[in-house]
Amino acid sequence: MHIFVEIGPLKAYLKHQLTSHFSIGLVPTMGALHNGHLSLIQTSKKENHITVCSIYVNPIQFNNAADLEKYPRTLEQDIRVLQDAGCDALFCPGNSEMYREATRLKFDFGSLDKVLEGEFRPGHFSGVALVVAKFFNIVQPDRAYFGQKDFQQFKVISTLVEELKFDIQLICAPIIREHDGLAMSSRNVRLNTDERTRAVVLSQSLRESRDRLLKGESFSAIKKFVMDKCIQSNVRLEYIALADRENFSLLDNVREPGRGIILIAAYVGEIRLIDNLFLTEN
């Protein structure tokens, strides 16, 4: 696997691939790789000649300094994992390579970045969009792979690609879960044993909410049920919401189950976790 920390050598390598008419798949990550990331790498390998993984903990998308500081960094292990997975190239730049001067550009995605994650993490999606746009212009991939766990982020990046006419196909890959249903996340390693047990309340809440919704229960009653359930598990619920998968408008009830998604965010101890479920998913 080729490892690049600077843009210049990476671009030279990619230019060589392009002249061979090779297609390029990009998997942008913040490292601390788990099986969710690996499924993205595997999908990219199936669909492209060359797979590039980026590992960069993007400071400007963290609205919480402690979260940035404590975000797990496991580069040596990540490199081994990527090598074993057959990833072709890793781009792991430092901050000075990504941000040569102070950031002056911010994005506003309208209502999309004002609700749920946008409301609870102000500035987060602007920071995500900026770094992803950088990676898109540096790597110029044919396809880019993101996890469904960050579904609102996927909608933000879809908007970025549509609005700026990036010639990139976006793929949203299913959430990979632990045996008890917990969505895989780099932040899970920060949970202690007790928190790890309690964290299952997120995915359980999603599945029970889906079942109740499809039986015709009102979403306001379901919200109350989830609030109580979280209190019982000593988990601090930030939101549980029903949204339209296409336009990401928030809903009070389901009209078309095929377009519905339930999203949840909660603190388990000091660790903030998110998860979601399409109404049509198992």
Place this chain on the structure above:
Amino acid sequence: MHIFVEIGPLKAYLKHQLTSHFSIGLVPTMGALHNGHLSLIQTSKKENHITVCSIYVNPIQFNNAADLEKYPRTLEQDIRVLQDAGCDALFCPGNSEMYREATRLKFDFGSLDKVLEGEFRPGHFSGVALVVAKFFNIVQPDRAYFGQKDFQQFKVISTLVEELKFDIQLICAPIIREHDGLAMSSRNVRLNTDERTRAVVLSQSLRESRDRLLKGESFSAIKKFVMDKCIQSNVRLEYIALADRENFSLLDNVREPGRGIILIAAYVGEIRLIDNLFLTEN
């Protein structure tokens, strides 16, 4: 000259140029081409294998509906002019090709888009940046050419390119002027004979301001002088400002003449004109 109104065929044409390792120069315009635009085409032709001109009156960068409606549109004549100039390809899309759905993305450039043109034309630079980013991703040029007349716009686009890591060299070409000094602009054709005569006050004010500044006069005194001069010419001054060419901070006096630029905006009748002058320019 190849003429494209849709993105798909343009991209197919450009892909063919890329596989021949041809370099591409882009000259984005709003049409109503004059000698200022032609100088950009000529420069691009010298520096690239292929020159692409875009003509698109971008609705979202107009903060004034009447200005958008009355913006001169002379496509047939523009096509002849571009053909005579040896331009290789013209891209003149319709609104539905550029904006498939309602715009949800806005840019914020911090202080850069809050002063001067940004202050007097709210939303203007966000609209400019969005359409230019689209053109950059559609054409993927090696170089892009802009006129110094829209100097603040050039700083906005420079920021866009730096922040999003577009691999594009930006060229800022000198202002082309009429014999009496009026900066060439598509809007000049809207001036009646009397207004056309009075419009010279903008470039005269810039040159006199520069001379007075370099002699040590304070900029606040110069501002007052220009205000009076505009009143005498029955021209409504919007601003005259001294700025740093590099970081675009507004200045009260000159420390480094090599970094100074004077900018002016004024209404001559109903027509809003802008102009600027580097302190080191003749």
